[in-house]
Amino acid sequence: MRYDVRKVRAGYPALADGYAYLDGAAGTQVPQSVIDAIVAAYRAGLGNQGGTFPASGRSDAIVAECRNAVADLVGGDPAGVVLGPNMTTLTYRFATTLAADWAAGDEIVVSRLDHDANLRPWVQAAQRAGAVVRWAEVDLSTGELPVQQYDDLLTARTRLVAVTAASNILGTRPDVAAIAAKAHAAGALTYVDGVHATPHGPVDVAALGADFYATSAYKWSGPHVGAVVADPAVLETLRPAKLLPAPDEIPVRMETGTAPLADLAGVTAAVEHLADLGSAVAGGTRRARVLASMAAVESCEQELFTTLLDGLDAMPHVTTYGRPARRTATVYFRVEGHHPRDVATHLAAHRINVWSGHSYAWELTGALGLRDGGGAVRAGLVHYNDRSDVDRLLDVVAGLAP
Numbered sequence: 245m246r247y248d249v250r251k252v253r254a255g256y257p258a259l260a261d262g263y264a265y266l267d268g269a270a271g272t273q274v275p276q277s278v279i280d281a282i283v284a285a286y287r288a289g290l291g292n293q294g295g296t297f298p299a300s301g302r303s304d305a306i307v308a309e310c311r312n313a314v315a316d317l318v319g320g321d322p323a324g325v326v327l328g329p330n331m332t333t334l335t336y337r338f339a340t341t342l343a344a345d346w347a348a349g350d351e352i353v354v355s356r357l358d359h360d361a362n363l364r365p366w367v368q369a370a371q372r373a374g375a376v377v378r379w380a381e382v383d384l385s386t387g388e389l390p391v392q393q394y395d396d397l398l399t400a401r402t403r404l405v406a407v408t409a410a411s412n413i414l415g416t417r418p419d420v421a422a423i424a425a426k427a428h429a430a431g432a433l434t435y436v437d438g439v440h441a442t443p444h445g446p447v448d449v450a451a452l453g454a455d456f457y458a459t460s461a462y463k464w465s466g467p468h469v470g471a472v473v474a475d476p477a478v479l480e481t482l483r484p485a486k487l488l489p490a491p492d493e494i495p496v497r498m499e500t501g502t503a504p505l506a507d508l509a510g511v512t513a514a515v516e517h518l519a520d521l522g523s524a525v526a527g528g529t530r531r532a533r534v535l536a537s538m539a540a541v542e543s544c545e546q547e548l549f550t551t552l553l554d555g556l557d558a559m560p561h562v563t564t565y566g567r568p569a570r571r572t573a574t575v576y577f578r579v580e581g582h583h584p585r586d587v588a589t590h591l592a593a594h595r596i597n598v599w600s601g602h603s604y605a606w607e608l609t610g611a612l613g614l615r616d617g618g619g620a621v622r623a624g625l626v627h628y629n630d631r632s633d634v635d636r637l638l639d640v641v642a643g644l645a646p
């Protein structure tokens with residue numbers, strides 16, 4: 245199934261500014277339907293949750309609908325959807341909470357492939373608990389995260405395995421299900437960073453074996469809201485630091501303070517938007533529509549990405565990093581003779597948005613030997629990018645040949 249990218253683009257007011265938005269890995273634009281949902285929430289009147297009056301009831305409904313929507317997006321249970329300001333904040337909260345139960349000599353496994361947000365909170369929590377940190381390494385020639393190494397990394401003392409579902413610079417999609425199966429066999433929990441993976445294809449947290457799956461709505465056309473989708477049974481076992489009067493039931497127990505209520509209405513609208521990209525299954529459950537839509541997104545992105553990657557690889561003055569077998573439509577590259585930041589500035593002058601630098605893949609860019617030299621340029625495709633975005637990037641980069 246395909247979808248009409250022109251129609252999709254027309255729904256995004258920001259895309260009318262003439263720029264090629266190839267910075268989706270850092271954050272996406274939002275469609276008018278998301279903007280409308282946020283405006284409508286404010287216009288209708290919101291109250292704090294749990295009150296006796298209609299505006300409060302509307303807020304309760306927004307939060308419940310948001311949990312349902314995020315659960316539909318990734319195949320989770322709404323009772324396990326924890327909402328928060330962003331993935332980093334939520335991960336620090338989960339790390340602190342889980343580590344309260346770790347003893348000196350316990351172990352955790354993190355990966356060098358990960359964004360720092362799924363690594364530093366765990367490393368710092370382990371240090372406080374006296375737990376041992378073990379590292380899964382990346383095969384730097386391919387950008388893969390070999391699964392077999394987990395046989396050596398896991399022991400009877402392993403409490404947690406943190407791993408990404410996709411690298412935010414190389415696009416690598418490790419075999420999370422295989423890693424999670426090994427982790428579970430060792431009696432460890434899995435915390436999967438789905439921030440980069442979620443916008444690029446169908447997600448099924450149960451199939452991944454993720455006890456916790458983190459995602460950020462602003463990477464998939466929603467507002468700046470994060471979520472961790474957890475197994476409710478596991479959530480029940482957690483005792484986070486919390487205010488005494490704050491609700492003690494899950495998933496609210498893991499949340500702090502007042503939610504960004506109008507933005508949560510926007511999150512639901514973003515899921516509806518994604519679910520509607522693949523129109524062939526209109527009328528099915530939202531989960532079914534999400535799965536069909538995201539499969540269509542994946543195949544369109546991958547087709548376009550072949551043009552992008554082949555085009556860059558054909559240029560002798562360009563080096564691309566990583567050759568993973570399964571990847572998102574994200575490329576990390578350097579242009580000979582040009583600092584990555586200068587390349588990004590040059591592209592911006594040609595109305596092309598890309599990122600340069602380490603993109604918080606601190607360990608991986610260090611291992612690749614790129615971090616201190618300004619990292620590399622990252623260009624990524626999302627569901628609203630089209631052939632002209634790719635052609636423009638290739639033209640301008642070709643023009644940088646010595």
Ligand SMILES: Cc1ncc(COP(=O)(O)O)c(C=O)c1O
Nearest residue numbers: 330331332359361412439440460
């Ligand atoms: C793979 C990955 N993980 C985690 C994060 C952090 O997400 P947040 O900005 O929601 O804290 C990002 C942000 O770019 C990311 O790309």
